[in-house]
Amino acid sequence: MNELLLIAGIFIAVLIFFRQFVRGAQCKSKTKLHGKTVIVTGSNTGIGKATAVELAIRGARVILACRNQVLGEAAVAVVKRESGSKNVLFMYLDLASLKSVRSFAQTFLKTEERLDILINNAGVYAQGTTEDGLGLMFGVNHIGHFLLTNLLLERMKECAPSRIVTVSSYLHNLGNIDFDCLRTHKEFGMGDSFIDVFKIYSHSKLCNVLFTHELAKKLQGTNVTCYSLHPGAVDSDLGRYTNKKIRRFVYRPIAAMFFKDIEAGAQTTLHCALQEGIESLSGRYFSNCAVQKVAAKAQDDAVAKKLWEVSETLSGLS
Ligand SMILES: NC(=O)c1ccc[n+]([C@@H]2O[C@H](COP(=O)([O-])OP(=O)(O)OC[C@H]3O[C@@H](n4cnc5c(N)ncnc54)[C@H](OP(=O)(O)O)[C@@H]3O)[C@@H](O)[C@H]2O)c1
Numbered sequence: 001m002n003e004l005l006l007i008a009g010i011f012i013a014v015l016i017f018f019r020q021f022v023r024g025a026q027c028k029s030k031t032k033l034h035g036k037t038v039i040v041t042g043s044n045t046g047i048g049k050a051t052a053v054e055l056a057i058r059g060a061r062v063i064l065a066c067r068n069q070v071l072g073e074a075a076v077a078v079v080k081r082e083s084g085s086k087n088v089l090f091m092y093l094d095l096a097s098l099k100s101v102r103s104f105a106q107t108f109l110k111t112e113e114r115l116d117i118l119i120n121n122a123g124v125y126a127q128g129t130t131e132d133g134l135g136l137m138f139g140v141n142h143i144g145h146f147l148l149t150n151l152l153l154e155r156m157k158e159c160a161p162s163r164i165v166t167v168s169s170y171l172h173n174l175g176n177i178d179f180d181c182l183r184t185h186k187e188f189g190m191g192d193s194f195i196d197v198f199k200i201y202s203h204s205k206l207c208n209v210l211f212t213h214e215l216a217k218k219l220q221g222t223n224v225t226c227y228s229l230h231p232g233a234v235d236s237d238l239g240r241y242t243n244k245k246i247r248r249f250v251y252r253p254i255a256a257m258f259f260k261d262i263e264a265g266a267q268t269t270l271h272c273a274l275q276e277g278i279e280s281l282s283g284r285y286f287s288n289c290a291v292q293k294v295a296a297k298a299q300d301d302a303v304a305k306k307l308w309e310v311s312e313t314l315s316g317l318s
Pocket residue numbers: 041042043044045046047048065066067068071093094095096097121122123124140167168169170230231232233234235236237238239
């Protein structure tokens with residue numbers, strides 16, 4: 001009997017320790033945000049919602065920029081309740097439409113005075129096409145955020161010191177930037193097999209890292225800094241469009257055991273948004289609340305510059 005209890009005790013202790021390990025590093029910053037305004041894209045669910053709650057707790061005016069009015073308004077109520085703040089609002093933003101990005105920016109600049117932190121969090125993992133004929137993942141994960149950031153940049157300079165945080169992924173390591181492909185068709189990769197989607201998603205996440213790399217250069221001397229990051233493997237709803245059976249019987253059990261919950265998944269985003277003294281690391285990539293080295297292709301000056309120019313054309317900025 002005693003042995004059984006002991007074994008059960010050890011098992012539970014190991015499990016607790018393991019889940020603690022899975023949670024990873026926590027954002028240690030004590031920064032408060034009273035009087036500051038923050039935008040979090042894709043914040044009706046997942047990592048974005050958890051991020052919004054924490055920023056609201058710290059006193060920020062938090063704008064949930066989401067593509068679904070009903071889900072967005074519902075999230076506002078949840079974020080208000082969980083943070084105890086009333087200073088939370090929904091604004092319509094569909095990153096799969098350049099028109100929507102422009103009208104969001106216009107409305108925002110007209111109705112809001114400040115922008116202190118922009119969190120480019122929204123992401124999609126599914127094949128498809130945007131309103132403008134771009135690949136869905138390339139269009140939403142990269143181009144939409146590229147345009148959004150550029151349209152809000154002046155305001156961020158006026159409010160400096162300010163920060164732009166872009167949620168990338170470890171999978172950027174498996175991506176590459178094929179400019180020939182972008183020239184011939186704007187989809188940034190074809191096909192919708194499991195491996196195609198996986199690859200194109202990875203390309204889009206490499207764009208996030210290179211975008212941040214180039215943006216930091218353009219922002220030198222402005223006191224606006226920028227960071228990209230991997231949130232960890234997070235038990236969110238990102239895989240909602242993948243095969244239901246695989247999701248239920250393979251992904252869910254693995255995620256429940258080995259993936260972070262969304263609060264833990266928000267920690268590196270929060271670190272990049274809040275941590276004092278990381279300004280000299282502008283342009284770098286973070287994971288587990290610490291700056292990380294990236295592969296040569298994720299800090300290639302020439303590719304980053306060219307991607308910027310191509311993105312200007314595709315987003316209609318130039
Ligand atoms: N989960 C992970 O393990 C993991 C790992 C590495 C990186 N990431 C990155 O983390 C970020 C957050 O993802 P998550 O895991 O929290 O996934 P999630 O639960 O699926 O949340 C993604 C959010 O993005 C929004 N979104 C999708 N398409 C949009 C569009 N066209 N316009 C505006 N918003 C749009 C979604 O809105 P709807 O609800 O309306 O679809 C949702 O709010 C993403 O950038 C993802 O690539 C996640």
